[in-house]
Amino acid sequence: MDAILENYLQYICGQENVKRNEPLARWTTFRVGGPARFFVLVESKEKLQKLISALEYLERPYFVLGLGANVLASDKGYDGVVIKINFQTIQHNDVFMYADAGAKLSAVVNYAREHGLSGLEWATGIPATIGGGVYMNCGAFEHSMSDVVVLVDVLQNGKIKTLTNHQINFGYRHSCFMEEPAVIIGAYLRLKHDKSAKIATRMREIVAKRNRHPHEPSAGSVFKRPYDNFFVGREIEKLGLAGYTVGGAQVSPRHCNFIVNTGGATCRDVWQVLNHVKQQVEAATGVKLESEIVILGEME
Ligand SMILES: Cc1cc2nc3c(=O)[nH]c(=O)nc-3n(C[C@H](O)[C@H](O)[C@H](O)COP(=O)(O)OP(=O)(O)OC[C@H]3O[C@@H](n4cnc5c(N)ncnc54)[C@H](O)[C@@H]3O)c2cc1C
Incomplete structure (x- = not known):
């Protein structure tokens, strides 16, 4: 089945634009994530339309990736086709x-x-x-x-x-x-x-x-503001969570609504930090924070 899919992808998008097992860490600003089964660069609207039709016909899952600036990709990667739109007029x-x-x-x-x-x-x-x-x-x-x-x-x-x-x-x-x-x-x-x-x-x-924001790899603010005047970063800081670390993932001391990759973080590390912060904030304030980050693949 993979060989047939690969043929379709190469036929539509060009052999040079189709990669197998491409590490998602290369394509997300968090710099975490395992391999995408297929990773495809699409050079035109016409090709995009054909590609989506083919994937829907073959009933294969796909995910459209932008700059990967708001995506947390699983360490196990993604068992489908990641599409990167490469036309930019x-x-x-x-x-x-x-x-x-x-x-x-x-x-x-x-x-x-x-x-x-x-x-x-x-x-x-x-x-x-x-x-x-x-x-x-x-x-x-x-x-x-x-x-x-x-x-x-x-x-x-x-x-x-x-x-x-x-x-x-x-x-x-x-x-x-x-x-x-x-x-x-x-x-x-x-x-x-x-x-x-x-x-x-x-x-x-x-x-x-x-420029005051953290400079390490991240996905920007992790949690949405639940309501006006609830400043997520400050609430997290008040709980003493600045610098809270699991593996290579850390609550940024510079801005506590950022989780940063201090080097070698896995998705699991980020996920654990995220959930710990969420639990602590809920326990202290009763507010259930909602993450704005998009999950790609399965979280452990
Ligand atoms: C350092 C830093 C600072 C940031 N600051 C801000 C900020 O100030 N404000 C803010 O709002 N966000 C901020 N972000 C988050 C991020 O920049 C935004 O969420 C941005 O919109 C993500 O765009 P992207 O192209 O990277 O999308 P991705 O992260 O690649 O994807 C996000 C979602 O969009 C979908 N998507 C992407 N392209 C398409 C498409 N063509 N068709 C359909 N779906 C698509 C994806 O499938 C995914 O669900 C920051 C991130 C970082 C790393």
Whole structure:
């Protein structure tokens, strides 16, 4: 069965773009994760559509990976096909921008600045692709993708559809794709004209704020804010958990809502730290924290 699948994948995506047993640690910002049975780079929308049709026909599980900046991949890896979208066109017309799902958010933010388009400064420094950014509705400093997304092209149930911002049902780190899976192909954003120099100044301010965050490999903030005025990092710190360590995974003393890989962490280490923090916070405050990290593969 694997040989047939491999043939399909190579036929659609090109032999050089299909890897077997590719370590996911190479493709996630946590730098943890075992092998993906297949790992495929997809170079065009047409190939993506064919690939998804083939996988659905063969009833094989797949997972679309962006920059892997919000993913915790199992030490056992993933027994399916990990798809990495590798098309990344960015265009604009007046205040409207289009970016392919594989475009890096940093490239989109810089493109906007160069063309005098404001509205994405808050996203400076967030590691993401457009696909992952829309899926997660990533955000910072009281802004998020939902503020600028107008339309999103997706592949859902074998068809290409265009969804409006409203239909995506965006919420805090939420989009409809979490309940109704779809492959995001690209997004149309609406920005505002402004001077590039002013945009650049605002971006520098954001960089300065973000520089206080931990620099070791991580997936950013682990837990969602349960409600306004509940500052997860501070609550974790109050419980004396700064620096709490299992193996190579640690509650960052710099920002306690980050779990960092201090070197050689396994998924199991990260998972144990995450669950310990969750239990301690619930025991002390009664608040059940929800993780925003996406799990890939089976957790032990
Ligand atoms: C140092 C650091 C700082 C961070 N700071 C922030 C922050 O300030 N704000 C914030 O919100 N997040 C932050 N994050 C988390 C992360 O950057 C965001 O969640 C981001 O949106 C993840 O994008 P990605 O492309 O890496 O997606 P991935 O992590 O690869 O994937 C996340 C989810 O999106 C899905 N997905 C990806 N692409 C597609 C697609 N084309 N179609 C369908 N589904 C898709 C995946 O299947 C997965 O379920 C940070 C992470 C790190 C490491």
